[in-house]
Amino acid sequence: MTSILLGILSPLAFVNTLAGTIGKRISVVAIALMVAVTLLQVFCRYVLNNALPWPDEAARFLMLWLTGLMGPVALRQGGFVAIETIHQYFSNTALKILSIVLLVMMLIVLVVAIKLGWKHVNSGWLFASSSLRIPLDLIGMKIVKVKLAWMYMSLFVGVVLMTLVTVELLLRQIVRLLGGENELHPIPIVADVKGAE
């Protein structure tokens, strides 16, 4: 039983680690760009006396995507805030079972969210962003307005990746319950997580 679970676990862990590595690269660039476009906006408003229409929305676009990409990484590292005070009163086995129950609850939320998210993304093809354009006129084509779906997709992708992570965590917890603790590889730490505090 344990070996079957470990067999499913290893490709899943590979995908999640890969998504985390790619997500981190993109997010580092995204956050640098967020700062840059916000500064550009301040510069244009005061120095050039000509506020640009797009930096605010572009920065939000980047922030949404880095949330979609890094949120799952944080979840995988156990970086989501939870009150674990009562866990010290549980026996080891009871705690493992409780963790499985909690992970199943999380999975339910995520599966419902995938369904709703898909509809949400599709509704976004009907609307274009108010300020974001792809300046294809620079290469002699027409300017394309960015569809809102590209923004909506960030949360959807985040939910899908979080589902993969939760399945991985759930399988790990089941392996632990079956006594296969030692055969689990540790989850790689991409970056420390802190809160707003």
Add this chain to the structure above:
Amino acid sequence: MLVWFLPVFLVFLMIGLPVFFALLIAPGALLWLNGQERDIALLYRNIYNGMDSFPLMAIPFFMLAGELMNRGGITERLVEFAQAMMGHLRGGLAHVNVLSSMLFAGLSGSAVADTSALGSMLIPAMEKQGYTRRFSAAITAASSVIGPIIPPSGIMIIYAYVMGESVAALFLAGIVPGILVGIGLMLAVKVMADKYDFPVASRKYTWGERGQASLKAFFPLLTPVIILGGILGGIFTPTEAAAVAVGYAMFIGLFVLKTLKLSDLSDVFARAAMTSAVVLLLVGAAMAFKTVVSLSHAPETLAHWILSLSDNPLVLLFLINLLLFVVGMFLDAGPAIIILGPILAPIFVNLGIHPVHFAIIMSVNLTVGLATPPMGLVLFVASSVSGERVERIARAIVPFLLVEVAVIFLITFVPAISMTIPRLTGFVN
């Protein structure tokens, strides 16, 4: 039926479901049982709409600015400055610790950053001078809660966003309370220093040397002036101010002081990205939760119950402080604010408490909660920085917590402490 979602939510929270999921599953499940499936779709949309916010971007930006300054060796300059000013007093390094926290608070909005930056520097230095490790860790943790009270403040940005208040007004309202906490802690240090004969840290600096230390701290100390001056003068929004602070920190770190390396940046950025992802998801879930809070009429039911306890606002404020303090013992300030703000604030605003005043009561109380056992975030950080056990720090911190509780009550019952600066500057009328 829907009224049940609060107790259900609390049970999920208590058994250890991550706050993000508890905020969604409790209202979601009850909406589903109620047959309101359209509203569940609304829940999802509100997560997205809640996250899609320019004001919230100030949180990762301020965090970035603080970390860049720390990496760039700016913390050391602040500590040197504090030492030049207060090092000659009895209990010198303890005073330096508090003053450094107050200065650092003007650059960073985070108590955790404050504890780890100042603690890794000052705790070993204090031990070398003969302070116990638990005392050194305790004063570091106790003073670091000033970080989110003196602006900028991650917690206040969240509060302002979730409750629709002005970030600038909350920032301004936090200045005096933050300074009060600092002064209170210094008084406590002074009393203890006389009683236990604490060492002085250094000889008295001459004014010339103080001038030199001030000059070295000039660039970092300019940051809060730029941030607050910019916001106050209407030059930029808090988010833009935060981006300017990042740009400024990078500029002086890379080019003026040349203490920052380009290779440091990717690591700092990754951490900021991770943090903002966690905070943003939480705020998004909180905005979804908030819609169900208002659908359920829970605030009215709760208000009815609270008002049956007493109709005297002062008594109720006292009780609410007790509640917040207990919540702060178990929950971090950010999640506590996004859960309790929408439920509690309307009740007290109806009783005639100014929304900004209530925001400060709540933020300061829950921020102090970061340093209270058993689940105090900064206690854990102080423990990992110092190597001292959490329980021992938790005992040593008690006198300082008493001071902070006294300040909380002062802030609660004397609104002018928080409200004067925002009123004078016209951010609150």
